Amino acid sequence: MSENTTSPLSWPFREAERIAERLKQKGKDHALFETGYGPSGLPHIGTFGEVARTSWVRKAFTDLTGLPSRLLAFSDDMDGLRKVPDNVPNKEMLREFIGKPLTKIPDPFGKFASFGEHNNNMLQDFLRSFGFEFEFASASDYYTSGRFDDALLHVLRHHDDIVNIILPTLGPERRATYSPILPIHPRTGIVMQVPIEQVDVASGTVFWTDPDDGLKYETAVTGGSAKLQWKADWAMRWYALDVDYEMSGKDLIDSVKLSSSIVRALGKEPPVTLTYELFLDEKGQKISKSKGNGLSIDQWLTYAPKESLSQFMYHAPQRAKKLFFDVIPRATDDYIAAATSLPTAEKPHDNPAWHIHGGVLPEHAGSPVGFGMLLNLASVINADSPEMLWGFIRAYIPGADADSYPFLAKLVHHAIAYNRDFVAPAKKFRAPTEVERAGLTDLAQSLTAGEQGQFPGETPAEKLQNLVYAVGKRHPFAPLKSWFDCLYQVLLGTLEGPRFGGFIALYGVERTVTLIETALARG
């Protein structure tokens, strides 16, 4: 509201303006946002992106208009199971239920009343774990409770219109059998994709034939005895619930067009929609659950805080983005920069951190040290414990610790994981030469003997540094720099490294000795 309206708005506010305009035209005083879920898959990184982005638009809408709104997370759990997913137990059992609504199939995990319910719970847990505000909706509930009945009868009245909208988009084979109405077989419980031979608007039923045994059936479209085919289902939902906003991936562009046409045929305006680009993997291929390419949400959250994932999702939704490992550090540093500049931002609505945190920046947001720097540091010193990193961080920020910099503490934790899983395994430890071998052996013995106590220096780090220096001078290293090069390349697997005395002080004398012994054994 305080935004300068002559300047371009951030995309969530642009979307919010479109919604406000729609509400104005319809005379509505509240907005319904919807996100939809396919039935078979588990929540994934795209799910997160869609709900996060929708939530940002919703927040912008609230800020812009002050009007109430709801976010409905709608699960199409009445959909028929097409194939048995790879990543579930009890595949044999599931095979017997192919074609039936997910809420009529036993939970292969044995935890819930049905497979659909299992997936619904997974989804809700997932969304709650990120703190999203939403209301959950189950298609099965809505259908069987009669909540969709009026809309379904309306669809029946416009059956031919809908068929005429969809038919031109179908291939010849499917065209012969298409109907927006899928009766549930009264005997087998399977969601039937059969030609609808006759529509009886007055009684609210359709007539069809079982292709297996030739028996004819008359099935009510209401009360959960039938459901709608996907595009018609989407349109009916928009119609019945009066959805005002829904975003979707560009793979659904045609579906949005058709569903919009259908909802107009039913007599309402489709919601404001936004098409976002898909996520690609490193090679530019679409990320798909079945292929398992790209990055999972668990992977991301192992190596960076969730704010960085939000940052990634915030930026330019309508632009295709590669989602693979290397984007994590940048997204994290982008978030840190945004969080740092937000308190003094002239136009806070343009700042991703404003959206990510719902307008209120939490205490201790941001970090005085960048994530990229931490990753470098962790790599250079081969950090395998938070305290090692903190020791070096305090060279910049005296007295810093996890209590005074909680967000930095998270970054430290992630930097260690990143180093452990990606940097450390790729390191090449050079074998020592004979001269170096003698020097390293000497260093290990000197450390074990506690000789550092004989050297001058205010701190243990200084004494240790002097010891390392003295050992180098005892051996024929020329120049002496080659002694230090040896330490980094043979012991740490890096070309260059930290002041070694400081490293030993933080890493520990005994562990350093072990490090040397390991290197000697390896060589």
Next chain:
RNA sequence: GAGCCUGUAGCUCAGUGGUAGAGCAUCCGACUUUUAAUCGGACGGCCGUGGGUUCGACCCCCACCGGGCUCACCA
């Protein structure tokens, strides 16, 4: 066939109708007991091509060329 995205420094990418930006890479320097993260500086771009609108275009419009994805079975 239809649709969407994209082309900016060597690489990966930001960017705004008004003097082209970052990170990495490269080079120089500072700090350091000849050693790191770090810090300072330099180098580096007809902003794909050609038109148009404009006082002014990397930005808006059109065409073309190149790169890529998605949908055309299901959802």
